[in-house]
Amino acid sequence: MKITDRDYLTKDNFSAPESKRGIFTARVVANEPICKEHNRLALKVDSFPASKPGQFINILCSTSESSYPRVIEQADEGQLIMDKANVLAAPALLRRPFSLAGRRKDNQGAQSVLEIIYRIIGSGTRWLSQLGEGEQVNIIGPLGNGFRTDFLQSETLAVLIGGGTGIAPLMYLASELMLKGQRIKFFVGAASKDILPISKAILEDKQFPIIIAAEDGSAGFKGTVLQAWEDWLGRQSLSPSGIVVYTCGPEVMMREVAQRCIAMGVRCQVSLERIMACGMGICQGCAVKVRTETPPYWQYKLTCTDGPIFDADEVIWQDG
């Protein structure tokens, strides 16, 4: 079997035009644990616009937000009946952002199945974890800019470095790059193997170009994903222009990857996470400091619209 035939790879080839973002009702087709700490949620949605790895969706993590009172029926006598159902106790007010971890075409064709991998940390993600198959969720997307792959040459090696939940957007990127025939090396890491958000199919696929790091030594390389990458780098004789690095994970990890890449002269893109209130470029909440050419040599960009993917050398990291 060719690697591009693997069914965990992205199969929706984005035939949709470069259309706009939108608000969609999606149906849950799967919502199950993928490891001890992460769940995988698959959402079926009609005519979802073209999307790119690195983009995200904003999920309304509460039940029905429709307005009240609403007329739902007009009885014969001209009497109007109101829908007084109420949803006063919404568990999470703001939408929650989640990176696309994959996208494929539904068997029937016209619909897309979007995949996210999430970790339960609070009210919104707990609400998500209770969704059953067939239930509906309201999503906005695709949001954000996505990873840039236009500068990859056919012989370039794409190196993906993911830590913990940050592996999610890189899964989508890995799939797309592999389908295009790009050479990749995918480093993933977590404290222990059983909290690594990687599907069994991939773990068992000897041909999948993945290197696993577990700090407790429970799988693959014993140590952090950074150490695994450094170890591998030490054994290569690559020219800086021969590789491009994409990373997502804890900010301290990405910062180290970024600094290492800058020192080596390797092109690197990072996927940043900031607290978001809107995801649409409105609230200005998700500000990130980036370098500029002109005084004062920095400005704020928005993670939700200018990002979440940034070039490593433009980011001015927090606390320094």
Next chain:
Amino acid sequence: MVDLSVDIAGMKLANPIMTASGTAGYADELADFVNLKQIGAFVTKTITLEPRAGNAYPRVIETASGLVNAVGLANIGLDAFLAEKIPILSELGLPIIVSVAGKTVEEYRAITERLDSVDAISAVELNISCPNVSEGGIQFGMDARQVAKVTAAARQACNRKVLIVKLSPNVTDITTPARAAIEAGADAISLINTLNAMVIDIEQRKPFLANRTGGLSGPAIHPVALYMVYQVCSSVAGPAGVPVIAMGGVRTARDAIEFLLAGATAVAIGTATMINPTCLIEVCDGIRDYLLEHNYKSVREIIGTLQDD
């Protein structure tokens, strides 16, 4: 058919629903998500004479049914606004209300003067929830004398546009600044801006927001906003014949109808727009349904009709 149109000091709105400043950007951000042509009026993010980068991160954090923000008036500045955003805004075919702020009374006057000659806009809204640098950094809106000064200065520069003063709720008695604004020449009053608030990160024992404190919005503030709107309408704006634009925690038509019954002529939706852009339309539809169910011909029939017994 129900007539949803309302009139704010001569400004004609097809329906009483508008955006709240800072929660709908400059309109283009929302273009993919909702047809803004269907609302009553558009209110822009607050503009200042010079561009502002805003506060450090973190700037927003969710609380129980609310959102605390300390964005720090990040905006593109008046010149960029006029050049880049006015053309987009004028295509909406709606009354455009430009929210403005300054660090001094003179800045409020100057920015109002510049906007007074811009054909595409219908009104200027003074955001007075900003620190007054010449008076020790106390918010203009927290001191009735400052409210009067800012309003009078803007009034002097505002001859062709409707002048709206947006009140800060961070006062002992909301009717005091309301009266000051009306006496100084405001054509309409809008309220409320966000309530002073803060969140603490208990692990780090530090304020959560980089600015330490911020302003609370969203469903959590709705009953407080309603109380203030009710007070302003019944004891100041109503008797003076000055229209009120109400906002604070509107998410459903019921919330908006409460404001209308309390005396507001129009209702703005802020935080809820950022969660569900289409709620602007849904709330409007819900008001229409309510009017139909109660056999009203016009939304104007219910404004300020709270029953006493």
